[in-house]
Amino acid sequence: MANTCRDGGIDWALPDGPPDWLLGTGAVPGERRLVGTASVVATGAVLAVAAVQDVAWSWWQWVLVAALTVDVAGGVVANALGSAKRFYHSPVPPGLPLPQRVLRSPVGFAAVHVHPFVLAALLPDATLGWAAAWYVLCLAGTAAVVGVPLHLRRPLAAAIVTVAVVAAPLVAAPAGLAWFGPVLALKLVAAHAVREEPYRPLTAVQRG
Numbered sequence: 001m002a003n004t005c006r007d008g009g010i011d012w013a014l015p016d017g018p019p020d021w022l023l024g025t026g027a028v029p030g031e032r033r034l035v036g037t038a039s040v041v042a043t044g045a046v047l048a049v050a051a052v053q054d055v056a057w058s059w060w061q062w063v064l065v066a067a068l069t070v071d072v073a074g075g076v077v078a079n080a081l082g083s084a085k086r087f088y089h090s091p092v093p094p095g096l097p098l099p100q101r102v103l104r105s106p107v108g109f110a111a112v113h114v115h116p117f118v119l120a121a122l123l124p125d126a127t128l129g130w131a132a133a134w135y136v137l138c139l140a141g142t143a144a145v146v147g148v149p150l151h152l153r154r155p156l157a158a159a160i161v162t163v164a165v166v167a168a169p170l171v172a173a174p175a176g177l178a179w180f181g182p183v184l185a186l187k188l189v190a191a192h193a194v195r196e197e198p199y200r201p202l203t204a205v206q207r208g
Contacts (some may be wrong), residue, residue: 002026007079009199009200010114010184010197010199011086011198011199011200012086012090013086014026014086014087014090014196015058017079018081019087019100020087021087021103022078023035023067023078023081023083023084024078024081024082024083024084024085024087024088024089024116025083025086026083026119026200027081027083028083028200028201030201031081031082031083033083034077035074035077035078035081036074038076038077038186039069039073039074039077040071040102040179041069042069042070042073042074042082042150043066043069043070043074045074045111045174046065046069046174046179047062047065047115049070049179050062050065050175050176051177053175053176055176056124056173056175057123057124059096059124061123064118064122064123065119065123065176066176067181068115068118068119068180070073071115072115072184073183073187075187076183076186076190076191076193077191078189078191078197079191079192080191082096082197082199083198083200084192084196085195085196085197086198087199087202088106088109088188089191089195089196089198090182090198092104096204105194106145106193107139107142107143107146109142109188109192110138110139110143110189110192111139111141111194112190113138113187113188114135115180115184116130116131116132116134116135116180116181116184117131117132117135119131119177120181121175123174123177124174125174125175126174127174128179129171130161130171130172130173130174130181133171133181134171134180134185136171136184136185137160137164137181138185138188138189139179140186141157141160141161141164141185141188141189142188142189144156144160144190144191145157145160145193145194146193150180150195151197153193154194154196157189157190157193157194158190159189160185160189160190161182161185161186164181164182164185164189165182168181170181181193189200
């Protein structure tokens with residue numbers, strides 16, 4: 001059902017097409033360009049900062065960090081899209097396989113983001129304590145957000161991410177990755193876990 005106005009409107013109906021687990025089924029070109037641009041700019045900034053800090057990474061570690069930056073920093077924008085809100089927060093279709101049902105759950109989605117442990121295992125100065133701290137914060141923060149009434153979810157998510165940013169210096173981060181934990185929390189707790197209205201541009205609503 002679409003609630004349209006001059007600029008578009010709220011539309012919870014999933015468009016036809018194969019499931020898009022990255023951007024949400026039916027993402028329009030402007031949404032895709034925004035995610036792509038944000039991913040490129042953020043990754044470039046991360047690599048530039050790491051180069052300035054002269055981090056001790058081998059070539060494959062640079063590739064690993066770049067790939068995870070695209071997923072985490074680009075994922076903040078992707079999970080805020082109307083198409084992603086529609087895909088992940090609309091009613092779960094009956095008969096959906098268990099792995100897909102897990103991913104459609106905000107807590108399940110957060111649980112599979114084991115990125116900090118990957119970094120702890122593969123980077124020289126990333127510790128298990130740092131990885132566990134951010135993993136637990138993101139998982140517990142997501143559970144807290146989905147556990148409160150709808151009108152409190154967005155402000156609670158904002159509060160959790162604010163505390164995460166302020167408290168981040170308490171846990172020593174690997175060189176070049178001081179940003180990683182707060183941005184992961186922004187992706188999972190603020191961008192993904194909060195159920196919000198899935199807006200679509202008027203042209204897409206008319207086509208649908």
